[in-house]
Amino acid sequence: MEPRQSWAALAVSERGPGLPVAKETRRPRVPAGGVAGVCVDLILFPLDTVKTRLQSPQGFRKAGGFRGIYAGVPSTAIGSFPNAAAFFITYENVKSMLHHNSASYLAPAAHMVAASLAEVVACLIRVPSEVVKQRAQVSPSSSTLQILSRTLYHEGIQGLYRGYKSTVLREDLWSWKQGHVVDSWQSAVCGAFAGGFAAAVTTPLDVAKTRIMLAKAGSSNASGNVLAALGSIWRTQGLSGLFAGVVPRMAGISLGGFIFLGTYEKTRQLLL
Numbered sequence: 001m002e003p004r005q006s007w008a009a010l011a012v013s014e015r016g017p018g019l020p021v022a023k024e025t026r027r028p029r030v031p032a033g034g035v036a037g038v039c040v041d042l043i044l045f046p047l048d049t050v051k052t053r054l055q056s057p058q059g060f061r062k063a064g065g066f067r068g069i070y071a072g073v074p075s076t077a078i079g080s081f082p083n084a085a086a087f088f089i090t091y092e093n094v095k096s097m098l099h100h101n102s103a104s105y106l107a108p109a110a111h112m113v114a115a116s117l118a119e120v121v122a123c124l125i126r127v128p129s130e131v132v133k134q135r136a137q138v139s140p141s142s143s144t145l146q147i148l149s150r151t152l153y154h155e156g157i158q159g160l161y162r163g164y165k166s167t168v169l170r171e172d173l174w175s176w177k178q179g180h181v182v183d184s185w186q187s188a189v190c191g192a193f194a195g196g197f198a199a200a201v202t203t204p205l206d207v208a209k210t211r212i213m214l215a216k217a218g219s220s221n222a223s224g225n226v227l228a229a230l231g232s233i234w235r236t237q238g239l240s241g242l243f244a245g246v247v248p249r250m251a252g253i254s255l256g257g258f259i260f261l262g263t264y265e266k267t268r269q270l271l272l
Contacts, residue, residue, distance in 0.1 A: 029092060044259070212224055
């Protein structure tokens with residue numbers, strides 16, 4: 001699932017904004033964040049598959065329906081840990097640098113900048129994994145390796161980065177909804193509701209991202225133009241097309257925060 005910056009903010013903000021964190025305390029956070037990210041992605045993978053098939057241009061049934069619900073999971077299993085680790089490393093270092101050179105009242109802005117930059121870096125790993133995963137999800141008869149080979153053969157390495165801009169745009173919107181810090185589990189409960197609402201609002205961007213990643217080479221959506229993809233969906237399917245998959249997306253993101261935070265805390269305690 002997507003909004004790791006929101007979950008990361010809950011996980012790393014127990015000390016409050018602007019307060020320094022010792023290096024020995026920070027070290028376990030990278031592996032803990034990686035493990036938590038893997039758990040979220042694998043546990044909620046069926047919801048993600050349903051969402052992708054609902055958003056696909058061929059429709060839910062032709063994309064596989066409920067068959068092969070774990071199609072594409074090898075791509076997620078391989079990419080999830082380095083993706084989460086890349087986010088945490090960048091987020092921790094950028095936030096630490098900004099807090100060191102700024103006043104405490106600028107802490108929320110520091111969080112947003114750190115989360116945005118972390119997403120830009122993490123998406124370098126996430127997008128290729130996401131492209132292969134989504135194409136496998138709507139082609140359950142093809143293996144992940146076949147999808148990867150076919151993409152590289154027909155489109156080259158740039159094919160694996162189809163939808164990079166739309167993914168970064170969607171992810172960065174999450175970094176601007178972080179509020180004040182409260183108790184971590186209280187934050188998780190509030191975040192589940194806020195995350196579900198934000199997931200619904202950003203669903204059109206998610207649909208556009210899916211259409212761009214699944215588009216055939218040479219088609220209009222293959223250019224990666226987000227506005228053009230949104231316009232095409234609106235003209236052909238209307239409002240229902242723009243919000244395709246909104247229910248599994250909201251459920252996955254709301255549940256993901258609880259799973260991420262619980263796994264993160266437990267893993268970090270074991271590593272300390």
